[in-house]
Amino acid sequence: xxxxxxxxxxxxxxxxxxxxxxxxxxxxxxxxxxxxxxxxxxxxxxxxxxxxxxxxxxxxxxxxxx
Numbered sequence: 923x924x925x926x927x928x929x930x931x932x933x934x935x936x937x938x939x940x941x942x943x944x945x946x947x948x949x950x951x952x953x954x955x956x957x958x959x960x961x962x963x964x965x966x967x968x969x970x971x972x973x974x975x976x977x978x979x980x981x982x983x984x985x986x987x988x
Contacts, residue, residue, distance in 0.1 A: 940946060 936946070
C-alpha cells in the first residue's frame with residue numbers, strides 16, 4: 923500500500939513539474955536514471971563496508987578478508 927501511495931505522489935510531482943516547466947526530455951530522464959544508478963552504487967558500497975566492519979568487530983573477518 924505504501925508503494926502505491928509513493929507512486930501516486932511521484933506521479934503528482936511529475937505532473938506538477940511538467941505543468942511548470944514543460945515535458946521532461948529524454949536527456950533529462952537519462953540524466954536522472956544515471957544519477958539514480960550512481961546513488962544505488964554509493965549505498966551498496968556503504969552497506970558492504972558497514973557489513974565488513976561489523977564482521978571485523980565480531981572477529982569473524984579481518985580487513986584483509988573484505
